Amino acid sequence: MSSEVRELIKKHLPEYKISRFGKVYTDTTEFMNVDYSDIVKLGDEHFLVLKNEQERRFGLSDPKYWVKRCKQLENGQPKILKLVFYEKFPMNIGPFKIQCFRSPRKEARILDLVKGDMRFMQGYSLDDTAGNNVRVLDIIRGKRLDVVVHNIPVDHKTYFHEYFPEILEKYIGACEAIKFLHDNDEKHGDIRRDHLWVESGTLDYRWIDFDYAFELYENPFGLDVFGLGSILIYLVGKANITAQSMFDHKIDKEVLSRIDSGDYSVVIGNRIVNIRKIYDYIPESLNNILMHFSSSSSVFYESVDELMVDMNQCLKEIRGL
Template sequence: MSKEVRDLIKTHLPDYSSSRFGNLYTDTSEFMNIDFSDVIQLGNEHFLVSKNEMERRFGLDDPKYWVKRCKRLEDKQPQILKLAFYEKFPMNIGPFKIECFRSPRKEARILELVKGDMRFMQGYSADDSAGNNVRVLDIIRGKRLDVWVHNIPVDHKTYFHEHFPDIFEKYIGACEAIKFLHDNDEKHGDIRRDHLWVEYDTGDYRWIDFDYAFELYENPFGLDVFGLGSILIYLVGKANITAQTMKDHNIDPGMLSSITPGDYSVVIGNRVVNLRKIYDYIPPSLNNILMHFSSSSSVFYESVDELMLDMNKSLKEIRNL
């Protein structure tokens, strides 16, 4: 197949400098075998693979072999191809037991639903020759929101008073985008802080990665709501605060004696949710929202509407500080 790939690349990319010409794939089932300089064909379009995308979490870089950074030969546009990958796993949050799984066609549905809505990543889907659903995604030129916030070079008090109100307002807008999905009976499925990006040119907040789905019979959209709460906790604290990282954030370790088991997150048990105990200038109205996501809470938000109602009230109070 190398000659076929060589001819394709020379036709569309005459300045291609690599001496390696890979294989042509019309069936992406064995995505682990598809690598640099291979070409993926979807219908009449051809995508030259440059690398696997990486999962960057907890300080580690793990290759995502089913997600390829590519260049579409026909127009030389960089794209991301998400190939069909299936997995299933359980998750426990407080009293809830949740079954999570990947669904390429669910992500394809959402891409069609949000076409032209720049609160979300953009793209389209196509089936390969074996019927695998492949999502062809536009690349967002931007940075993860959590990295953006982390890099603001000020102490927490300055951040909270001078930067957080605008971030909070835009985050409420991002929650409104998730409400749009729920209103259309769709779930994001994997809401976490590395799936919300800030676009460089516009400053807009944009959601990515919709291929997870979940089953939570007590509340069909509950996992999305918990995810929104976890991001909010990060934004309020300008970090995820744990007993081990207090010193890193210039927090008096002696303050740890005032933190009780009920002050930690119901989602990730080592993260402090009751941030007002650490930063006493956080308004009670905002801290009360955070405490809905604590292990001591007996009342959880059932919808994005409920969460947004409280956030908008708190934003108004913060603007008047």
């Protein structure tokens, strides 16, 4: 089989240097077997596998064996292939019990829906010979929004007054993009801060990874709204602040004595939501938005529209309009 791979590379990428030649896969069911120097053939398109993508969270990197960094032989363009991987797990947020699962077909639908809309990653899907729905994705050159915010080299007060207003305005635009999905009866499904990227050059905010779905009968779009709230909390605090991380953020220990159990996130229980107790220059109206996502809240946002109305009002207040 390696001779077939050698001939394909010689034909399409004659200048490309590769040290070994693998196999051609037309059935990607056993995605763990698809590795460096193999070729995935989907219809008339061929993709040379270069490496597995990595999941980078909490300072750790885990390989995502179903997500392959590739080079498309027909045009030499870098691509990401997301192969079919199913998983299902429960999640509890406050009083809500949510069933989450991966749905490749759902991500394929969204890719069709957002084609040409650069608020989202771009791509298309193709079935392999076994009927697995493989998504072919363009690579976004840029950085995660949380990394961009973390790397702004100023103290929190300077960040909040000089940088945050523009960040909030652009984040509201990213929320508008999620509203577009909801208006079309689709969910993002996995909204978290590493799934919102800032594209190099344009500095546009762009959403990635739509293959999670969830069942929340009380509010079909509720998990997306909670995800947007968690990102906003990070953006306001310039970090996810916990009792353990206060020292790292140069926050006076005395502040901790003012924090009570109701000041923590309903989504991730050790994260402080009541940022105004830490930074007293946070407007009360903005802090009230954050407190909708606290464990002490009895009222949650029902929709992205509600959240955006409040954020827009806060933006005007912050800018003194």
